[in-house]
Amino acid sequence: MQTHQLGEFELIDRLRSRLTGGTSPRVKLDIGDDAAVWEPTPGTLTVATTDALVQDVHFSLETTGWRDLGWKALAENVSDVAAMGAAPRYALVALGIPGSVPVGDLEALYDGFNDCLQTYRFALVGGDLVRAPVVTLQVTLVGETLSPDGSFLSRDAGRLGDLIAVTGPVGGSAAGLRLLLDRAPLRPGDDALLDAHRRPRPRVGAARALIEAGIRCALDVSDGLVQDVGHICERSGVDAELDADRIPLFPPAVERFGDDALELGLTGGEDYELVCAGSPAAISLASSRMQAQREEGLFIIGRVVPRAGNGPMVKLRQPDGELRSMVRGGYQHFGGSA
């Protein structure tokens, strides 16, 4: 069997089962969440994530400039760390490049790294630089929990009775990408969409509000809202109902794409908002804490419901009350049947 015949998650499960040794009681969470979590010394928690970006698989230099690529490569890892309730601290970058790449382009890439390091206040401490047939970027980011009591956010902590909420509007990045792929003539206001795609802002401050309010279940919207809520359902053993008319949509996406904006918001990835599940009291408290930081607060979009079938299900309640099962629409790298 070849790998393209398996879904990404199925393949990961098969490979993971080969690892019979080398566990550690200090590892609190390993393969399967946004990041790994371990306890280097009692009472402290370290979070670490790694992501690989391959040219023409994850990005195109036709739609992403080098400086924006630098930002995005670090930002997606900052978002994974935030999704664990942690702050970024130390990054390592392994960079593979063809020899024909101009040095100036790599300098622009590093300027993009620098923009993200300054904005989120963490350090690039090491890396590797190698030849490769296409541009490849692998970022590893180590973070520290924002919780004073050693708690973290994970996908498996959704409970019946929890509300589901998102930290901000979705669909902006997908709308910006659509503009770039359509090569449509740009209109006034399109800049906001392009910016949402090129410079997504991970929500470290919101992560702090969630974890301080006692929320323990969250992840970042990277594969698309429906698929990411599906990850919570899968790992928490529940289903979810989302209300279509409560999904906060990125206003410039609504202006530009009208009714299509909902589809972009439900299935588009890379907005790097956080989606969480928590008790009504915790959601309310987190929202107040965000507003105290002059942010908008949480948008409640649905609720956790009992598992109805064999597998996890995300249902979308239409404005007319009809409940529709969603095919999970996010991005799977290995295109299998999952």
Next chain:
Amino acid sequence: MQTHQLGEFELIDRLRSRLTGGTSPRVKLDIGDDAAVWEPTPGTLTVATTDALVQDVHFSLETTGWRDLGWKALAENVSDVAAMGAAPRYALVALGIPGSVPVGDLEALYDGFNDCLQTYRFALVGGDLVRAPVVTLQVTLVGETLSPDGSFLSRDAGRLGDLIAVTGPVGGSAAGLRLLLDRAPLRPGDDALLDAHRRPRPRVGAARALIEAGIRCALDVSDGLVQDVGHICERSGVDAELDADRIPLFPPAVERFGDDALELGLTGGEDYELVCAGSPAAISLASSRMQAQREEGLFIIGRVVPRAGNGPMVKLRQPDGELRSMVRGGYQHFGGSA
């Protein structure tokens, strides 16, 4: 200017200069050594390294099987961590694969990971799995210092009066690779060379002996002995003299390749022995500690001498007493003038 017109180290310096922000007082050592070092909480030290392996740049599936590839991908990072005086604890792997790779090959790769995790007792805690046009493997390994007082080993701590020593014989991996590339009919005894190439053993126990004996300058032999001693000279502001007849050569390499074994030992990489500089007393103490662990002890191969010219120089004393300057013969990825 294109990147292939610059040497690897020159390019890294140029890129590093773009990073004006995002430093942290807790970072003790960043880009430029085998690994980064930071102090997450006072009195503790974390070490982290990352390496990228690209098919047909760093390995060939014609000479390296999948299971050995898994071992080597982790082992080279274990060696980088050992070279800092630390033990491996937590690994993350980002894997890029073409869709045509059979699942069984990836399972063999993970079996190789598992072999190394069990031997060196650390955990694979996370990763990423993506499509790529060729096989790419990026490993990040986080370790903890073996020193009770928060010391570590670095390249810049070589001092005048120091002896230079290596933890074991060199040239075995290069000899094994030569057999594979020559496709020569195998002879009895060649297995030891192939094993040295396919399953190099990083020296974590020796690293502990070095750091406990007060040695502070070391790195692992990954680029080739001469080039790696050159790294110590460059970073420590000194030159080095090595004695040709004291370089410990891997015995099966001498049997198989005769006089060529010295060249393999001086320029071949990937043996993962450690080369260190330390006072005669510290070298002697470290050697005793290694022998107490039933190891051979250190092999003294030369000494640190004052910087003679503008740049670092490694000189090789021939058996007839003649001192010859060595062109640094190790591997540079970007083929520039350095």
